[in-house]
Amino acid sequence: MKKFAIVLAFLPLFLIGQINFSSYYMQHTLPEGILEAYSWAHTHMQNIDDSYLESCSGMPLPYGVMGLFDNGKNYFIENAALVETLSGISIADQKSSVSLQIEAFASAFEQLYNQNNQGSTGERIYQTLLQLSEIPTSGMVNQYARDIQAFEVLKLLNDPKFAQKHNFHPHSIDYIEIFGANNFEILSAKRVLLPQGKVVTPLGDEYLVPANRTAQYGPALWVAADPSNYSSRAGTPVSAITIHTIQGSYGGAISWAQNPTANVSYHYVIQSSDGQVTQMVLEEDKAWHVGSENPYTIGYEHEGFVTDPSWYTEEMYISSADLSRDITQSGYGINPLRTYFGPASDVTDLLGGCTKIKGHQHYANQTHTDPGIYWNWEKYYRLINDNPAIQAVTATSGNLTDSGGSGNDYSDDERLLWLIQPPQTANITLTFSTFETELDWDYLYIYDGNSINSPLIGVYTGTNSPGTITSSGGSLLLEFRSDCATTAPGWEASYTSVQVDATSPTTGISVPGTWQTTDFTSTFTDQDNAGGSGIEQSFYHVGHYDGSHWSANPSKGFYFDDFTTASFQPVWTQQTGTWQIAGGNLSQTDEGLSNTNIYMGLDQTLSNNYLYHWKGSIGGSGTNRRAGLHILCDDPTAINRQASYFIWFRVDDNKIQFYRVDNDNFGSPLVDLPYQIDPNTVYDFKFSFDRISGEMLLFIDDVLAANWTDSNPIQSGNYISFRTGNASMTVEELTVYRSRNPSALITIGADTTKVIRFQNPNPNTASGRIQSITRDASENISSIVTELINIDWTQPLFASIEDGNTADIDTTYSTTLEANWSTATDPNSGLQMYEIAIGTTAGATDVLNWTNGGLVQTYSHILASPIYDQIYYYSVKATNNAGLDSILFSDGQRLVSSLNVTENELEQIELYPNPSQEYFTLKTNKPVDVKVFNATGQLVFENKKYAGQEIQVSHWAEGVYSAVIREGNWVVVKKLVVD
Incomplete structure (x- = not known):
């Protein structure tokens, strides 16, 4: 026997899922992934031992995780003997240890692979697999069977998902090079x-x-x-x-x-x-x-x-x-x-x-x-049998029976479906009054939903009645199956339904007046539909416009950004990732990073509940794309934002997840729900968090997608942060709302403690904005209502006033007092009017009370009872459209009297006939200057060097007029009546 060193500990036979195949590559020069692919293709990495039953076909059983044969029953090649010879590890030792099984196979494969040193890597692997196959070499069918086995291993080596799961780089083996085009087509045929x-x-x-x-x-x-x-x-x-x-x-x-x-x-x-x-x-x-x-x-x-x-x-x-x-x-x-x-x-x-x-x-x-405990017979039944036509039941209440009706048996070989689904239904209660089927052969299935893929409530047979069942939603599906013999009376049931509130509530905003010049109260009107579930929670957002873009004051718990500016607003900090603003979007494009971070400061302690609303999409080219938002962050620069919640969307796993972060660590997700998140698709996300109750609600496109309640919620946080993992992300718009009562105080002013911090840039462009949204107890969300607010807290700009018609005077000999003034301006709300008053002291109105002078910048007033040697003072008030005004006072003009011959001559001038309807004739010895004013001080006639002519008055309105006749410094006033 060969001698060798084994550096791996013996693995227990039941710990197959924990095999670390990578350890064996450290001892042997092998193609990446070959051990995993061979083991999966032959045994699915299970240790085949004596507890396994032999096939009913009598086909020999292999042994171990590599599926080798030591008893081919005089037909299969006993490839275990070859591995034993090449590795020096006996078959008996292999059977006693999974580690030795893998070590023996790795050693044998390495030697054969090195011998097959011609051709591409794929061809060398293929030849080695054939040498290790248990299938005989005789005949075309066996050659095909050998190639099937090899093809399965090669497919796994090329499979990116299998490679990722087992931590090796996928191969690029050319099947046509190995098998030829014709044979490859047959190997991959259905x-x-x-x-x-x-x-x-x-x-x-x-x-x-x-x-x-x-x-x-x-x-x-x-x-x-x-x-x-x-x-x-x-x-x-x-x-x-x-x-x-x-x-x-x-x-x-x-x-x-x-x-x-x-x-x-x-x-x-x-x-x-x-x-x-x-x-x-x-x-x-x-x-x-x-x-x-x-x-x-x-x-x-x-x-x-x-x-x-x-x-x-x-x-x-x-x-x-x-x-x-x-x-x-x-x-x-x-x-x-x-x-x-x-x-x-x-x-x-x-x-x-x-x-x-x-x-x-x-x-x-x-x-x-066989096929044993793991074969899914229900699945197989459904795949073989198409669903029959569903019998729709849409009345809000009623009765149901099996196919035989009340008092009669059902039939053999039945498969029938009834769907109870009244419109706008919250839940259904189904109560069985009778139930009797053939025990263990005829069954009633009840599903909590509208299809056979909905959760199964129960399966009932014999006299095991379902009793009373209540659905969790607006649908119940009943499926009845009977076999080919022995029927029974079946079942009878009645049902009732509770109607659902599917109507969205409404909200409205009202503010006092057209213009706001100081802090004001906004009133909200929230209303659910008649018979609805009632208003559950309401939110508002207050924003301001600085003349170029809309935003909001994050120190007051609000924020808005539509990312249409050329660069980031100062509130944003880019921590990691490639974040940019382009095309009206915030985007992150670095797919190589597993944790990107852009954050901003936001006070999230001013209301009990906050609503975070953004529109965006997740994309990229990877296979583990994910992105989301952290809220209530404690330290936004920490890896997981130190303390926070984050809402996570997984594109490739199609999941929604909620996590809680404490001490910069997060454990299992609070929420881990399947949800179809399509890449590069814009969704409308609304996430509300109640920092007092801990309730979290996520709406996607205004439909509730996930919820959770934290019994010990995080109650404070000063930042929010967008995050991506191996994905690109775009955000089109971000708005943060706060919960509210039926009314809210809205503060205005330039300092950072105010909610609206800018005035109208012009009279036609509002600088304030209030938005309102509400939801009812059935989680229906209202539309967002917006009210634009005109803001002006500053007075008009008003520079100067002068006594006299064109230039400043201090003395007048005329009983007609005149004044002129500079143009007043107001860039925010615009100028509405000038008001004029005259008094015997500065600012007094004892001669003329405040009178609307329109937008004319001069005024004349005829003294009805002139007091000579009296100083008269003009006051002019410039009022803007917001009702704010600025007042200027003149330095006064003294009325002086000095009668002489010329003045006496003026007193002899006549205007006749008086009263008149058509004209007045001026009788005078010398040319004079004539001005005629109506009762409001408006100049209606003027002529210089006038002598003896007629003054046509037929087009004048009836009333009393004043004719001011001047010759040099002498003036006389005559009353005229037009009737």
Whole structure:
């Protein structure tokens, strides 16, 4: 015996899942992954020992995790002897230790692989696999079977998922280079037929040599069993199907049926990995697989071992069921409803003649228990049988019976479905008044949902009545199955339903006035529909506009960013990752990092409940893409933000997860739910967290997707952080809301303690924004309502005022007082008007009370009772559209009287007729300047050097007018009446 050093500890035989294959690569020069791929292809990494039952076909059992044969029953090559010779480890020692099994195989493979030193890596591996195969080398069928085994190993070496799971780099083995294009097509075909000594596809493509299609099942490959292993049915009609497990490999099963001394055969063999089917005996011939029941049965062998469920793959179930469906439609009279659908077992269990598709263990005079405890008969039944048409029950209450109706029996061979699903239903209560079926043969299934894939509430037979059942949602599905004999009165039931609140609530916002100049109260009106579940929680957001973009004050618990600016807002800090703003999105593009981080400060202690609303997508090219948001972060620079919650979305696993982080560590997810997250698809995410009760609710596109309540919640945090793991991420918009009462105080001002910190940039552009959203107790969410708020807390800018019409005067000889002033401006709300007052002291209104002067920047007022030597003062108030004003006061003008001859001449001037409707005639000895004002001080007529002409007044309004007549420094005022 060879001497060698074994550095690995012996592994217990039951710790197969803990084998570290990588350790053996340290001692041997081997292609990456070859040990894992070979072990999985031959035994699914299970240790085959003496506890395993031999196949009902008599095919030899291998041993160990590598599936070697030390007893080939004079047919299979005893490859264990070759491994023993090459490795120097005896077969007995190998059987006692999994470690020695792997060490022996690794040593043997290494030596053979090194000898096969010509060609590509794939070709060298292939030649080595052939040298280690147990399948005989004689004949085309055996060559095909050997290639099947090798092909399975090579496929696993190329498989990225298998490589990732077992921590090796996937190979790029060229199958066509090894097998040739024709043979590769047959190896990867869905079905194979084996006519005598040949291998062909259903389309006639032959493994190496031409052949014809000869089998009944079109998709199958055809490889005939040895003629000595099957016989004629002698006229016995086919009436049943037998399901077997071969207790070995697919290739081994195909080869074993070529052994003329095996005295065993089967109509079909089905491969585990991809469901490939090979036909070996024609259906009209009697294969030898189930003893005394051979004459009337068709038998399938499924690759694998009954003690290991991993062999029963989805591909195998679907392929086998397709074959059974085909046989039930081939004229044999096998009703697919007579497929066994009861519990699996690991013992023999005789079923009656009604069950036509069943396992080896279910026939008379048998000792084998295949397909065993792990075969899913219910799944197989459903794959073979299409669901019948569902009988829809939509009334809000009513009665149900089986097919026989009240007082009558149901029928044989039934499979019927009833779906109770009234519209807008919260739950359904179903109460059975009678129940009696054939015990253990006829069954009623009740599902909590609208399909047979919904959670199963229970299965009922005999007199085991379901009693009263209440659904968790708005649907209940009933499925009834009966066998081919013995009926019973069946069942009767009544049901009622509770209607669901599926209507979203509404919300509204109202504020006092059009403009806000100081802190104000906003009132909210939240309302649920009549008969609804009631308002559960309401939120508001307050934002401001600085003239270029909208944002919010994070120190007041609000935030908004639509990422339309050219660069990041100052609140954001990029910790790790490649974050950028482009195209109206925040994006992270570094898929190589498993933990990226961009964060911002946000006070999350000002309300009991916060709502985080963002729109975004997750993408990338990897296979473990994930991203999400941390809230209530304690230290945003820590790996897991020190203390926080984070909401996690897994694209490739299609999951939603909630985590809690304490001391920068997180354990198992609080929530771990399946949810379809499509890559590069924008979703609307709303996550609310009640820091007092600990309730968390996640809505995706306004539908509740996940929830959790933390009994000891984190109650404070000063940051939020977006995070990705090996993924790209885009965020289109982020808004943070706070919970509220029916009203909220909104503070305004420039300092950081205010909620709205900017004034309107112009009268037509609001600088404040309030948004409101609410949800009811049935988790319906309202639309978001927005109210724009006009903000102006500053007075108009008003510079100067002068006495006089155009230039500042201190003395006037006229009883018409005039003033002018500069233009007032207000960039926020705009100027509404000027108001004018006149008094005998600065700021007084004893001569003229405040009067709206429009937007004219001059004013004239005729003194009704002038007081000479009196100083008169103008006051002008500029008022903006928000109601704020600025006031200017003039320095006054003294009214002076100095009568002389000229003045007396002016007193002699006449205007007649007075009153008049059409005109006045001016009678004067010399030209004079004339101005006429109406009662409000508006100038309606002016002419200089006027003498003797008529003043037309027919178009003037009726009333009293004042004519101011001036000659030099002398002025006289005449009253005119237009009637």
